Amino acid sequence: MEKRLKPADHSLHGEIDVPGDKSISHRAVMFGAMAQGVTRVRHFLDGEDCMRTVKAFQSLGVSIDKNGDELHIDGKGILALKEPAEKLYFGNSGTTARLMLGVLSGLPFTTHAYGDPSLTKRPMDRVMKPLKQMGARVEGIDSGEYLPLSIIGQPLKAIDYTLPVKSAQVKSAVLLAGLHAEGKTTVTESSLTRNHTETMLKAFGASIESNGLTTTITSEKSLIATDVHVPGDISSAAFFLVAAAIVPGSKLTLRRVGLNDTRTGILDVLQKMGVYITIENEKEIGGERFGDLTVEAGKLTSVIIEGDIIPRLIDEIPILALLATQAEGTTIIRDAEELRVKETDRISAVTTVLNGFGASIEATEDGMVIHGKTSLRGGKAASYHDHRIAMMSAIASLITEKDVIIDDISSIAISYPSFFEDLNRIK
Numbered sequence: 001m002e003k004r005l006k007p008a009d010h011s012l013h014g015e016i017d018v019p020g021d022k023s024i025s026h027r028a029v030m031f032g033a034m035a036q037g038v039t040r041v042r043h044f045l046d047g048e049d050c051m052r053t054v055k056a057f058q059s060l061g062v063s064i065d066k067n068g069d070e071l072h073i074d075g076k077g078i079l080a081l082k083e084p085a086e087k088l089y090f091g092n093s094g095t096t097a098r099l100m101l102g103v104l105s106g107l108p109f110t111t112h113a114y115g116d117p118s119l120t121k122r123p124m125d126r127v128m129k130p131l132k133q134m135g136a137r138v139e140g141i142d143s144g145e146y147l148p149l150s151i152i153g154q155p156l157k158a159i160d161y162t163l164p165v166k167s168a169q170v171k172s173a174v175l176l177a178g179l180h181a182e183g184k185t186t187v188t189e190s191s192l193t194r195n196h197t198e199t200m201l202k203a204f205g206a207s208i209e210s211n212g213l214t215t216t217i218t219s220e221k222s223l224i225a226t227d228v229h230v231p232g233d234i235s236s237a238a239f240f241l242v243a244a245a246i247v248p249g250s251k252l253t254l255r256r257v258g259l260n261d262t263r264t265g266i267l268d269v270l271q272k273m274g275v276y277i278t279i280e281n282e283k284e285i286g287g288e289r290f291g292d293l294t295v296e297a298g299k300l301t302s303v304i305i306e307g308d309i310i311p312r313l314i315d316e317i318p319i320l321a322l323l324a325t326q327a328e329g330t331t332i333i334r335d336a337e338e339l340r341v342k343e344t345d346r347i348s349a350v351t352t353v354l355n356g357f358g359a360s361i362e363a364t365e366d367g368m369v370i371h372g373k374t375s376l377r378g379g380k381a382a383s384y385h386d387h388r389i390a391m392m393s394a395i396a397s398l399i400t401e402k403d404v405i406i407d408d409i410s411s412i413a414i415s416y417p418s419f420f421e422d423l424n425r426i427k
């Protein structure tokens with residue numbers, strides 16, 4: 001579905017209640033489905049990716065009902081999960097695929113799983129390598145590097161694993177396999193990635209401890225159901241944080257946005273670049289902090305984004321690249337090679353789309369060099385069927401000279417189904 005967007009003719013003002021966090025919504029479904037008892041999930045993200053996780057567990061025999069943005073999960077414990085009658089379809093969702101491989105590897109039956117063309121090209125061997133060390137058996141073409149895969153459930157044994165990639169999905173897959181492996185499983189990472197799995201598993205009664213970059217989980221027969229309140233997704237809020245920062249005179253408030261330290265790299269970068277951000281009404285539920293963010297434009301300067309901050313803002317790099325085109329000086333992004341294996345190669349997609357609008361960006365192996373400030377003309381933009389690339393182009397249209405025409409906006413429903421309603425409310 002093509003979409004034409006006109007530039008904004010005035011500054012942006014108003015409030016947005018951003019939808020629920022995608023990472024936390026996935027985990028709430030998974031842990032609720034594996035727990036004993038009823039789990040209610042409030043402010044669940046009704047996006048396509050999270051619905052893939054819901055459907056996967058329904059196929060495994062779990063009763064899950066949705067009423068508005070509330071989920072009701074009737075869990076009967078990990079041992080009650082049943083062999084699915086059909087193949088599991090993970091669509092476009094890397095999180096569903098990788099975490100489910102961790103769950104399915106230790107179950108006493110065989111599951112067949114596949115994804116859409118984008119997910120089929122994303123590496124699964126990064127998850128299968130440690131899982132195979134635990135005793136997992138998987139069959140697929142290319143020795144199980146990519147979906148489709150058949151997971152032949154096996155009794156698993158604990159391992160000590162050091163992550164070779166900075167990936168919360170790999171860490172989570174190993175911890176979830178560790179949940180039904182004999183012994184204590186330990187995962188060590190080199191930079192802290194999002195820790196929602198650790199935080200939420202603890203709330204569901206698992207024996208899990210983190211100490212700096214190392215997390216240890218002990219095998220657990222059953223999790224205990226607990227209600228989850230999902231904060232707003234900072235990765236979705238990011239689009240409006242940047243919108244307010246690039247349209248002169250704007251001021252926006254984003255309500256109940258998740259503020260977990262492993263996710264707030266974008267706030268650090270925005271503040272460094274000269275954007276004014278205030279946080280009010282801070283609260284914490286289930287170990288996840290959230291609050292209201294008010295953002296106001298300031299004079300933007302370039303920054304260097306590298307090292308340990310990268311996993312704390314990995315999904316926000318496309319929209320940060322747009323922001324950097326409006327900052328005085330050269331912004332350098334390094335250590336972000338993971339962007340090459342997302343829904344599309346995001347280094348290449350961002351560079352092509354923004355240079356097509358008139359920006360001056362050089363792609364590097366592991367990031368981008370962005371020369372600012374450039375005015376953006378607008379024009380046609382490919383979305384590469386990547387929700388974050390499509391939303392980046394939509395936000396860019398606020399400041400382009402001409403209209404922006406995005407070839408296909410259907411991918412936005414993956415993480416932010418109400419994106420255009422929210423954009424129209426403040427525009």
Ligand SMILES: O=C(O)C1=C[C@@H](OP(=O)(O)O)[C@@H](O)[C@H](O)C1
Nearest residue numbers: 023095166167168169170314315
């Ligand atoms: O664990 C998660 O929920 C996610 C982890 C990140 O992926 P990687 O683990 O591949 O870095 C992120 O990009 C993705 O959107 C969600």
Ligand SMILES: C=C(OP(=O)(O)O)C(=O)O
Nearest residue numbers: 092093094095096315342
């Ligand atoms: C990379 C993303 O998600 P996933 O890996 O779950 O497909 C994303 O949402 O930007």
